[in-house]
Amino acid sequence: MMIMAGILAVIFPRLIKIVINKEISLNEGSRTFGWWKKPPVTPQMHVYIYNVTNADEFLNNGDKPVLKELGPYVYLEKWEKVNIKFNINSTVTYNVKKTFTFSESLSNGSEEDLVVVPNVPMLSATSQSKHAARFLRLAMASIMDILKIKPFVEVSVGQLLWGYEDPLLKLAKDVVPTDQKLPYEQFGLLYGKNGTGKDNFTIFTGVMDITKYGLLDRWNGKAGLGHWTTTHCDTVMGSDGSIFPPYITKHTVLKIFDKDLCRVLPLVYKQDVVTSGDVPGFRFVPPADVFSSPDRVPSQQCFCPSGPPCAPEGTFNASLCQYDSPVLLSFPHFYLADPTLREAVIGISPPEAEKHQLYIDVQPVMGTTLRAKARIQINLAVSQVRDIKQVASFPDIVFPIIWFEDGIDQLPNDVTSLMRLAIDLPPIARTTISGGLAIIGFFVLIGALACLTRAASRQEKLHLSNPLPIRSVKDENSLKTATQSPPDKKLSGYK
Known part of the structure; x- marks a missing residue:
């Protein structure tokens, strides 16, 4: 035993x-x-908008932009995988359906609140024309004058997120060749994301190889984004952030893919945590140099195919995934970024890890996400273009527009109870x-x-109770005599 x-x-x-x-x-x-x-679960998306309070002074007098952070504007989410198809190579293909519902009770404001923000379509167009022929820039300035397009727009929170008609996009729809047209008719930072997404995801089921469980095999039928110069940077093999391969250790590097990030984001161990239901887990966060410039981290050179110059320290150039719009991603309040980016504006408080760091808490044995906060800020890299009078006084600046916090605080009790049982x-x-x-x-x-x-x-x-008898010499001789054979009579007579 x-x-x-x-x-x-x-x-x-x-x-x-x-x-x-x-x-x-x-x-x-x-x-x-x-x-x-x-x-x-019911994930929540918290939206914070940088409202520009001195747009005229910034454009006319060269003052620093004064921003007022509004929010949070809270949306309750429902996630679902649809159009599910299992494949013979132990993968499954699906689309993601996300439904967003505004929660007025949880929000600090209404979707009808008006905000002043940079005119992203216009500033994207002017920045892209910086190296074009001068007559094209002058023509663009005339068109913007006729359409009364300005560098800043006043729109509602709902319009900024979900879409509004933009005269420049409307014009592009009529004059741009069909094969070059943008896939949307309105502009909104989350336009087209409320509902079933068009992207096809194919992930490993873990049936044949548990080490690939939940990792992306194909995105829209491709193993790479097709934007970056090396396979390592261009790969899409990462999790969607909800499930990971099991048996995670403190030395594991988790990888998350999101097409809006335009890359796979690595996460490293930070600390042990205990989540709801007393379920233990590991907290993973992006490494401090994840958005570093190639000057500091040479391996980041693959994310700067046209550089130098590359994106400023602590930001990531996602323009190749945003139809060449000069979109720079960073963490909220320029966390882990060059301090001069935040100091170029007024009104953004110093970043704090507790409020602005992206993190995921996972149960290491099963690879299940216990808690998560995906925090990303969208910025616009604006370039000065002197031939376009509307932005002639606009300095080169990384202009913060909005930041998001998307995630879950805890799993339902029935899930954590089963998980606790499976652990214990x-x-x-x-x-x-x-x-x-x-x-x-x-x-x-x-x-x-x-x-x-x-x-x-x-x-x-037994041996002590049955001893052998002691024999005398006489007894020995008698025994010896008795065992001897008697003499032969015939032989005696002859003698």
């Missing part, structure tokens, strides 16, 4: 891994599949069974030793 206990202690972890692998793999009809298809039960069972077998083996050994001791004692008593 003790030997069995030792063997069990060795093979039990392997048995538990086999069970976990089977249970978390995506199989149609399983509980895990149901949670993955329609997550039993295997070691308890292993300890109990191994200990039980060891104890039984110990008593069996003691019993066996006791039996051997009693048997030896009985044998000794």
